[in-house]
Amino acid sequence: MAESPNVRLHLSNRSENVLLVREMLSGFAESVALENSDLYDIRTAVTEAANNVVLHAYEGREGPMEVELHTTPDTVQVVVRDSGVGIRPRIRPADEAALGIGLPLIQALVHSVEFSEANGSGTEVRMEFLAGCERPLAPPEPEHTDTHPLAVDDPASTIAVTVSPATLARAVLPRILSVLAARAHFSTDRISDAQLVADSLAAHAPESLGADRLSLTARVEGRTLELCVGPLGAGRADRLVMDSDVQGLGPVIEKLTDERRVATVGSSEMLALQLVDRA
């Protein structure tokens, strides 16, 4: 699909990452005031597709999973993609007998579903749901290749998120960061701080990215949550921190994070933020 998605998630196919996909959908539903019953259907079908990638795409090994969310005023489309063993071995009677309500469930819950080979190998499951968004989103910003989050050292433990428009990031990012903060064993008050950082990034990133979009990578390392926002234009990383300034309180992002670093990559900058639970 040529169109840019409203949300793109790059994750590994670890089973714990399915929760990130589900929370993304919950945040999306909240943002557009989706009917609860539509959310349940979408979340159930997408969970099945994601679990399929977790269980079968890489035959027990770890590999990438990509999830995209596209919307129109009366449809929601979710694409779940992997670069694993391909679709054919997966729809086999043995699976169906064992775990097997996945595919019938997806087929029963979607308006339409298309299974295809993705990028030469792997599988793409494209599900379309008829679901009215009570508060439709602004169209997503067109993407250029240079707006993708930069390649990361360790794709297995890093997730990359791109959300557009930024109003959607406001609903999606706090949930995603909450899950990751929980994984880093943060206490509830530090999780709330992570949500405040997410709010602040969603509010100020469009200005710093020069587009109505927020893209970042996130990683949990022990008890540390690391975020890397960008790519940003030259000089924009510092500005993003300063933009979070509230008169009398200081820059909120600076106050809530333990470490901030600006990394220059070519002509772009990345703002790296670290949160640790101090307790």
Added chain:
Amino acid sequence: MTPPVSAVPKHAPHNGHHDEQELFARWHEHGDREAREALVARFMPLARSLARRYDRSSEPFDDLLQVASLGLLKALDRFDPELGHSFPSFAVPTILGEMRRYFRDSGWSVHVPRGAQERALRVRDAQERLANERGRAPTVNQLAEYLEFDIEEIIDALQAIQAYEALSLDAPRPGADEDVMAYGDSMGRDDERFELVELDATITAVLERIPPRERLILRMRFVEDLTQTEIAARVGISQMQVSRLLRRSLDQLRALTDEGRDGPRRRKGGLSD
């Protein structure tokens, strides 16, 4: 709200009975998976409506839908069209049986039914109790273990609490200890003292426009660098309410700052103003 369980799926065509018999014959006698899929698609609304009946129970809806779907598949395998019953009349007890077995196995009967809001309240109360007992705010895992909720339920509750205005000042707290006052009571008394503390602080034009209590909480968090748990203890509200008030007032402040901007470039240096 919940459709009657005996309802035949709405989209079943008028010639549905004959058509269904053929599909069952294809599946039962020839193992025709297409026929089975057609039957699943046709009767999935039935399974879903059954799962929805338990939506306000302790189980996440998706799990219920899974179990109901499993029941549906069993019913499709076992149904005998020769006996002259309609499929729904056979399937409903099978699906419900599957769900009841699931509830029994997961200890459902000992849980009070609870919806998302009640879950959020229980998470809030547990958060407070554990923070008091252990002297630090609990982690999501600790809350999940304590309440026997799953991680997703805790994460959702942490979000939901932000949304429920019902949890604000006047909300009664079910199961709260007797010596814990309603929020409103505990607040009014302390407000005056806090106001005095704040008089000698720099109050900028923007901060002045939000209520004193929110201003105080913002200052405690961002100027005095107290944790939300410490703020909660001082102000006499829950940490999750501190969290909610912080998010809300930062939103307000951002809106006010945007409103107050003269041009596209913002003035900097708020700290030294």
